[in-house]
Amino acid sequence: MQEAEVKVRKRRxxxxxxxxxxxxxxxxxxxxxxxxxxxxxxxxAILLLLPLFVGGYHxxxxxxxxxxGLLALSWExxxxxGLFSLGQSLFFGVGAYMAGAMDKYLHLPIWVTIPVAxxxxxALCALLLAPVVRLRGVYFAMVTLMLPILFKQIIEAxxxxxxxxxxxxxxxxxxxxxxxxxxxxAFITVLFGLRSLITSDYGLVLxxxxxxxxxxxxxxxxxxxxxxxxxxxxxSVASFAGAFITHHYQFAGxxxxxxxxxxxxxxxxxxxxTGSFAxxxxxxxxxVPLSEALRAMGGLRMAIYCAILVFAVLALPEGIxxxxxxxxxEFETVIEVK
Amino acid sequence: MSAETLLKVEGLGxxxxxxxxxSNVDFELKRGDFLGVIGPNGAGKTTxxxxxxxxxxPSRGKVIFNGKxxxxxxxxxxxxxxxxxxxxxxxxxxxxxxxxxLIIPLCSQRVRKLRGGKYGERDDVAxxxxxxxxxxxxxxxxxxxxxxxxxxxxxxxxxxxxxALRPDLLILDELFSGMSMAEVAGVxxxxxxxxxxxxxxxxxxxxxxxxxxxxxxxxxxNFGVKxxxxxxDQVMDxxxxxxxxxGVDVEIPRGKPA
Amino acid sequence: MWLIVYGIxxxxxxxxxxxxxxxxxxxxxxxxxxxxxxYILGGYAIWNLMNVAGLSIIAAAPLTVITxxxxxxxxxxxxxxxxxxxxxxxxxxxxxxxxxxxxxLTWSGFYGIRYSLPVFWEESIEIFxxxxxxxxxxxxxxxxxxxxxxxxxxxxxxTGLAFRGLAQNERTALSVGIEADWIGSLSVAMGSGxxxxxxxxxxxxxxxxxxxxxxxxxxxxxxxxVGGLESTTGxxxxxxxxxxxxxxxxxxxxxxxxxxxxxxxxxxxxxxxPSGLLGKFKELEERV
Numbered sequence: 001m002q003e004a005e006v007k008v009r010k011r012r013x014x015x016x017x018x019x020x021x022x023x024x025x026x027x028x029x030x031x032x033x034x035x036x037x038x039x040x041x042x043x044x045a046i047l048l049l050l051p052l053f054v055g056g057y058h059x060x061x062x063x064x065x066x067x068x069g070l071l072a073l074s075w076e077x078x079x080x081x082g083l084f085s086l087g088q089s090l091f092f093g094v095g096a097y098m099a100g101a102m103d104k105y106l107h108l109p110i111w112v113t114i115p116v117a118x119x120x121x122x123a124l125c126a127l128l129l130a131p132v133v134r135l136r137g138v139y140f141a142m143v144t145l146m147l148p149i150l151f152k153q154i155i156e157a158x159x160x161x162x163x164x165x166x167x168x169x170x171x172x173x174x175x176x177x178x179x180x181x182x183x184x185x186a187f188i189t190v191l192f193g194l195r196s197l198i199t200s201d202y203g204l205v206l207x208x209x210x211x212x213x214x215x216x217x218x219x220x221x222x223x224x225x226x227x228x229x230x231x232x233x234x235x236s237v238a239s240f241a242g243a244f245i246t247h248h249y250q251f252a253g254x255x256x257x258x259x260x261x262x263x264x265x266x267x268x269x270x271x272x273x274t275g276s277f278a279x280x281x282x283x284x285x286x287x288v289p290l291s292e293a294l295r296a297m298g299g300l301r302m303a304i305y306c307a308i309l310v311f312a313v314l315a316l317p318e319g320i321x322x323x324x325x326x327x328x329x330e331f332e333t334v335i336e337v338k
Numbered sequence: 339m340s341a342e343t344l345l346k347v348e349g350l351g352x353x354x355x356x357x358x359x360x361s362n363v364d365f366e367l368k369r370g371d372f373l374g375v376i377g378p379n380g381a382g383k384t385t386x387x388x389x390x391x392x393x394x395x396p397s398r399g400k401v402i403f404n405g406k407x408x409x410x411x412x413x414x415x416x417x418x419x420x421x422x423x424x425x426x427x428x429x430x431x432x433x434x435x436x437x438x439x440l441i442i443p444l445c446s447q448r449v450r451k452l453r454g455g456k457y458g459e460r461d462d463v464a465x466x467x468x469x470x471x472x473x474x475x476x477x478x479x480x481x482x483x484x485x486x487x488x489x490x491x492x493x494x495x496x497x498x499x500x501x502a503l504r505p506d507l508l509i510l511d512e513l514f515s516g517m518s519m520a521e522v523a524g525v526x527x528x529x530x531x532x533x534x535x536x537x538x539x540x541x542x543x544x545x546x547x548x549x550x551x552x553x554x555x556x557x558x559x560n561f562g563v564k565x566x567x568x569x570x571d572q573v574m575d576x577x578x579x580x581x582x583x584x585g586v587d588v589e590i591p592r593g594k595p596a
Numbered sequence: 597m598w599l600i601v602y603g604i605x606x607x608x609x610x611x612x613x614x615x616x617x618x619x620x621x622x623x624x625x626x627x628x629x630x631x632x633x634x635y636i637l638g639g640y641a642i643w644n645l646m647n648v649a650g651l652s653i654i655a656a657a658p659l660t661v662i663t664x665x666x667x668x669x670x671x672x673x674x675x676x677x678x679x680x681x682x683x684x685x686x687x688x689x690x691x692x693x694x695x696x697x698x699x700x701l702t703w704s705g706f707y708g709i710r711y712s713l714p715v716f717w718e719e720s721i722e723i724f725x726x727x728x729x730x731x732x733x734x735x736x737x738x739x740x741x742x743x744x745x746x747x748x749x750x751x752x753x754x755t756g757l758a759f760r761g762l763a764q765n766e767r768t769a770l771s772v773g774i775e776a777d778w779i780g781s782l783s784v785a786m787g788s789g790x791x792x793x794x795x796x797x798x799x800x801x802x803x804x805x806x807x808x809x810x811x812x813x814x815x816x817x818x819x820x821x822v823g824g825l826e827s828t829t830g831x832x833x834x835x836x837x838x839x840x841x842x843x844x845x846x847x848x849x850x851x852x853x854x855x856x857x858x859x860x861x862x863x864x865x866x867x868x869x870p871s872g873l874l875g876k877f878k879e880l881e882e883r884v
Contacts, residue, residue, distance in 0.1 A: 084684045084687070086687075086691065128863075131866045132866055137683060137684055138627050138683060138687060139821065139866075141627075141684070141687055142627075142817050142820075142821060143821070143862065143866065145691075145817070146814060146817065146818070146859055146862060147859075147863075149810075149814060149855075149859065150856065150859035150860070150863070153852070153855050153856050153859065154856060156852065157850070157852040157853055157856060201441050201444075201445050201460055202445070204434070204438060204441050204442065204445075205441075205442055205445050207431070207433075207434070208431045208434070208442045211431040211432065211433060211434075212429045212430070212431060214393065214413070214425075214429055215425070215429035215430060215431065215442075215499070216414075216442055217393075217412070217413040217414045217417065218391065218393075218413055218414075218417055218422070218423055218425075218429070218500075219414075219417060219442045219443035219445075219446055219499060219502075219503060220414050220417035220418040220443060220446030220447060220448050220449075220503055221414055221417075221442065221443075221445060221446050221447075222412070222414045222415075223414065259695065263692070263695065266688065267692075270688070298703070299699065299702060299703040300699065300700070300703045302695060302696075302699040303695070303696045303699040303700045303703065306692040306693070306695045306696035306699070307692075307696055309688065309692040310675065310688075310689055310692045310693055310696070313679060313685050313688050313689055313692075314675065314678050314679065314689065
């Protein structure tokens with residue numbers, strides 16, 4: 001009698017877990033749970049634990065990455081409802097100056113300035129851009145590009161809000177840990193918050209607007225008010241980042257309206273892969289440390305970001321995240337065939 | 339009750355750069371009516387739909403729906419009042435699973451109001467609706483990405499999207515174009531049934547045989563002008579219609595034999 | 597009187613900034629956000645041709661325009677071709693390419709007193725007791741000539757008609773044998789060439805700096821937005837409105853206000869009439 005041959009076949013975990021759609025999961029074993037949770041939990045755990053092990057300069061990089069990450073997430077939310085922003089620096093700067101002004105002139109504590117600047121910045125930006133959401137994407141991009149410049153020029157010409165010198169000597173965070181963890185926790189919260197927002201029915205409507213706005217209108221939904229709502233959420237996220245950076249550096253100046261804050265998040269989203277929040281987050285976690293490494297390049301850094309951006313748009317249309325996601329989904333285990 | 343006027347169109351006109359796409363069209367619909375609109379290509383049928391549903395602003399005239407003047411209102415306002423439409427070129431959300439397409443109208447103010455806040459799971463409502471349209475719930479068709487479905491399904495999905503709004507007036511803009519005979523045969527009874535249940539319907543169609551089977555009344559447009567209105571047989575007997583629409587001496591399909 | 601004469605001149609300068617951008621957008625729907633960078637590259641090219649290669653301005657000017665035109669051509673075939681038809685990617689690519697060029701120029705030290713161009717014509721004349729220097733007359737003449745030439749070109753030449761065909765209906769244009777990529781690249785090349793023309797005549801009025809590129813882009817966008825993206829008449833009208841407002845602001849309030857005026861004009865126009873003064877609102881509303 002022949003020796004029984006052990007037959008094996010490869011099994012993709014993905015296929016067993018996802019039934020019918022991306023949103024309906026069938027989880028049958030601890031392995032499945034691990035498969036689903038690992039890509040979500042592990043990176044977050046690393047991000048949360050990293051500041052405990054690295055200090056000084058490196059934790060600054062982490063903070064910076066989270067700030068850019070928030071801007072990129074905010075950009076991605078706008079993009080998912082068809083609004084294409086070239087002016088993340090607008091939202092960022094408005095938040096930064098709001099927090100700075102409240103601190104400097106009204107002497108409000110941090111736990112007031114940051115929330116008020118977050119919501120107030122969101123509301124102000126939504127109000128400013130509300131007339132533009134009726135127009136084609138190119139207009140929105142143009143106007144968002146120009147508004148930060150307008151703000152900068154007004155502050156310079158009128159000499160308000162500290163004029164060219166900016167607002168300095170602002171209140172710092174009470175301790176270093178609060179400073180670091182506030183931004184990291186905010187980043188993680190916003191990432192997962194927006195992810196669940198976009199998969200909810202509310203988010204579905206936003207995505208549908210980007211897909212075909214006339215069909216959405218004929219379904220009885222006021223697309224303009226939905227766009228303004230998305231604008232408010234996105235601008236609030238970015239304003240929070242601005243308010244944070246004001247207290248982080250204890251300074252608010254022109255630099256918050258600089259093009260860097262518009263290009264870097266955009267490049268991060270493009271590199272990580274547009275169309276997913278995780279892509280935008282991943283992109284900023286890759287790009288910011290990289291740009292710190294390029295610090296020695298000085299003035300050339302912007303040119304390099306732009307080159308990366310062009311490269312990402314032309315050569316990596318799906319982005320790094322989608323690539324990794326696909327590879328992960330192709331992950332196979334070997335099982336015995338009985 | 340049955341004589342209540344639902345839609346009244348008065349002297350409606352639209353010119354695109356001097357060309358009158360629709361001029362001076364009047365008609366009236368009572369609740370539960372089934373009106374067919376026919377006419378050669380370029381007769382202004384789709385423009386008429388766009389004018390009623392607010393996608394194009396009229397140059398002149400009035401549209402009164404349910405006693406309210408809706409002329410020039412925004413498309414979403416008009417939709418929320420209960421006018422649903424399908425599109426000649428289907429407009430769907432191609433990247434979403436088919437059933438998710440129906441979530442959008444289910445999120446509208448109108449549906450929320452009609453269901454009194456308690457609408458249950460939108461996904462379930464969507465699947466039920468699709469099941470009625472022939473997307474069998476036990477198959478994986480309702481879960482497939484809309485863009486990957488064949489044309490006939492897309493047309494039906496578009497119809498389901500319009501119906502999800504629970505409209506008072508349904509406007510079908512060439513629903514049957516590109517559908518196979520079998521598909522038409524599947525959808526036609528659904529529309530007929532909805533109409534007998536009291537849904538007022540306007541149907542724009544090139545397939546006269548199918549159209550005449552279901553409608554009570556037909557309106558004929560040519561070069562944006564209404565040239566005839568009446569029962570299918572009446573309209574087809576009119577010389578003007580023969581000339582304009584079919585050319586003279588053409589065999590005309592008759593309404594359903596008794 | 598001063599206000600009128602200088603108002604006209606700054607309006608013409610604005611029109612010169614915007615004309616290339618508008619042409620490209622009008623023909624192929626490409627928002628060329630590298631317009632400012634191409635303008636500065638024009639300045640950089642002519643400076644090098646004159647000071648390094650030692651050419652006279654008569655030879656250097658046309659060479660500059662051709663160089664920039666070729667660059668625009670290259671921009672289309674090298675980068676834009678891959679993202680053609682995806683408006684937002686077109687925008688990102690041109691914008692990023694433009695910023696990269698400007699930052700690269702700044703980094704390489706392209707600023708300061710050394711980089712200035714000689715004026716074409718030293719003398720100045722007096723009109724209605726207002727003294728105007730020769731260069732500004734040249735600017736005026738070039739601006740007027742360009743607008744007229746463009747008008748004639750678009751109405752009366754084969755290429756111009758193809759341009760209009762493409763602008764009006766791309767599919768129909770394709771079916772009658774107009775090659776979209778060829779016309780598209782030509783429109784970018786012409787837009788870039790026009791940016792260089794503007795650079796050659798306007799830059800001698802002041803110092804050259806890479807950062808001016810951003811300003812030029814902003815002015816071009818401002819004029820385009822205020823006038824309405826598709827309308828040439830709108831572009832001229834918007835140039836005059838912004839130009840006069842700017843000159844008045846600079847004269848009576850302070851020079852810092854120069855750049856606030858167009859920006860404020862944009863905000864105002866967008867609130868009052870979002871499609872611009874002469875934009876086609878119907879079309880915009882339908883396509884949003």
